[in-house]
Amino acid sequence: MEAPAGHPTRWRLRAGSLIVLSTVCSLVFAAPAHAEPGGGESSPPPAEVPTSAPPVTEEPTTQAPTSDAPTSGPTTQGPQLPVVVHAFKMSVSDVEVGDAYWRGDGAAELVIVVQNVGRNVGDDTVTGYYVFPSGTQATGAYGTDGCQVNNGALSFRCGLGERAVGRVVVKVNVDPGVWKLPGNGSVTASVTGAPDTTRNFAIVFKSQPPTPGIALSASQPQLPAVATPQAQTAQIQVKLRNTGAVKGFGAVELVTPAGVDLTSFPSVCRTHRKLENNRHRCEFGDVAAGKEITAGFGLTVSAEARVELPLTGTVHGYLTPVGRDTIESRADYRISAPPVAGESPLPTDAPAAPLVAPAAAGGKADDGSGGNLLSAGRLSSAPFVVGVIGLAALLGFLVVFSLRRRMRDDRDELSADEVEDVVLVPAGGVGQERMPLLAPRPPIPRALTLPRLPPGPVAGSGFRSRDELHDEDRDR
Template sequence: MEAPSGRRTTRRLRAGSFVLLATVCSVLFAAPAYSEPPGDGETSTAPVETPTTEVPTPDPTTEAPPTEAPPTTVAPPPPTTEAPPSPPTPVHRFKMTVSTVSLSDAYWQGDGSSELVVAIKNTGENVGKDTVTGYYALPSGAQVTGGYGSGGCNVAVGAYSFSCALPQDAMGQIVLKVNVDPGAWKTITAGQITASIGAYQRIAPISFAFTTPPTPGIELNTSAPPLPAASAPVDESFQLAVRLRNTGVTKAVGAVEIVTPPGVDLVTFPTACRSHKRIAGDRDRCELGDIAAGKEVSGNFGMAISAAARAELPLVGAVHAYLAPPGLDMIETRYDYKITAPALAGSEAPLPTSAPPSPPAQRNLDSDLSLRNQSGGDGSQLSSMPIIGAIVALVALFGVFVVLSLRRRMRLDTGEDDSLRADEIEDVMLVPVSGGLGGKSEVISRSSVPRSLTLPRLPDGPVAGSRFRATDDPPKRDSED
């Protein structure tokens, strides 16, 4: 019965402790609510009254004071800024000079190689660096075999085109290697080069000039006077003088054909022409009739040149002459004429057309290492079999060296000795020599030199041409015995 009373007492103590703890905590939290005055330490519990002032309500009949309008401020005008100057307008322009493809006397010996030089200068304004692109076309009988550029120009021979990246006032040159066929001098015409920068374009002719062919029995001369000076290119006219002479021994029927460069036309014929006709757009034929041996016929042909062609001077044309003696083959010759004029007033001098030195050739490693067929001088192809045979021989020689080395190593491994056999070594023999000094015999020693190195070894059988017989065969006796 004591146990329950003890538990009850414990619970009461706990409850009392909890109540005491709660009271102490409430006192501690409530203490900051009261403040001590700065004077003595007495506490004042009287509440502090806050004075209140009443604001009178406005009389509804009282008029409100007039409100003044805010002062108006005028915004200052915006600062005047000048517009930036517009960039200068670029003007794309260039100058181009084309040389003549001149064939020397070597052409009549079969050498038709020559050069064509094109000089281009960037004369544009406010363009910086411009690129001139163009292409070229040669007449039938002439081919381009190579080319190179200088001063920023490049040539694409296979594509018949070129390009020049030139700064302002800079000049570049293009050099084309040209070959003319042996019989092309009779029918060849002018070529053409076209170049452009954007909308600006220039077209120039390509002329071919030949020396007089070494043809006996005929003589031809032509001449064209220089055109007068002018301030600007205009349409002009001039006279072309032609003189044909029969240097053969018989009379012959003569004729001439006038070939004009682009922009030049034949407009009048001399009275020496019995008849004339146009063969092509740039070729006219004049029949002169019979020309006696040692006689000549001359005449002046009227030519007209356009202003565009006048700006491209000098130009080259040609005159072909024919003599047909009765019963003989026709004789043909050629003589070129040049149309010249002073430079236009105020124009710049023509660009130089001397060929610049070619760049050094760069060897291509791929082409040097590749085995390919090359053409010989007679048109045949050189075979690659000698190269293959040399490679096979080197491989075989290397194989022989390898086999010999392996065999020697196998001998050493198996214990074989390369020394001579016992029967191949000659023993040392002491041979007494009598008759020496003082009657004493001298003994001379012989060196043990291998017999195989001093004397050849005889075969085991009988030797042809000797009287010796093999030991196995019994000696034969003569029939007399």
């Protein structure tokens, strides 16, 4: 039997019909959602208002100006809109390097904390960037609590509600030898309607370098509490000890943070000079083996620097033994003070990395209010249109896939040329229309028994025996 001609074509037509039908249905259902509600009924009300308005407004024309004037006056005289103030507070930690640095591991972290302290601003966006000193590189960063980072540009963006706090953690690698180099990093941030804010950070080493022959230490100045930020003075004590076996020439260099000036030098400084704006050198002269020199330096902290406390500085110590090269050590000091009355410092501890990747920078933070779906109190029809179209496309895809599979199964069946005609043999029986059954063929015997022939030649066969042939040869 032959396969029906045009079978795949008929299925294709059916598939096309279903796709067209589903598309038409999706457009029909999407049209009411996309159209403005009451769009066709909005025209009759305006047409009726003008017809009834003239007779009503003609009579009180003289009273309208007098009645409108007092009602509009109070609304314009007393503005009750709240004053919008854009402001933020930022705190930056130092890059603290652990003891593993002296064994070749320079991994550390920088933590940036931002808080939205504006008033009547709702959600506000704080943007910023950070710069590292020479020999220090950022290897990665992540943000939490509404902050996103751009590792390529070393920048961040925090979308925060009022009083909300966001954090940015920057992974840092400090190269070997950086402990000998001066220099601080900085973080700059800004928000619309407020001036930029810059905070400096230092590379701090928790332990001293393992350099035998010299010992160096510095005190940690503590400023007294004040009610308002103001300039204050402090004292720092530096100790240099020669732990070698011979005397050596000793000197120290003080590096002060921004806003802190070195104002006085001790008498043990034989000479002192200013190397840079924030770096001063004091030379002690010869230091005998095992001797320790203590020197006190006076510092002045400006009012601007007082707001940014704590601040970190560095002391570098040098000792040149007789007949040997100069050896160097380093000690860090931190100037701290109680917070100004009414202020609370932001915590700079590093939060754990988020499990889910943060949203791309520049995206609007979702406050959970569904503002992206509402417009002037009306639900947008775009999601419904997209959903209906997507459902129709999915339905069409499933129909086409099912038809293609069914057509493929039809092709796999044998064609009409490959199918053999089946010949039906009627069963035997009594009657002229029925054919008798064929007798079963006997099985082939395993061995055949032929009749034995009589001895001698058969008459007419021309067969001659061996004796007759021998007699003929003899007669010849």
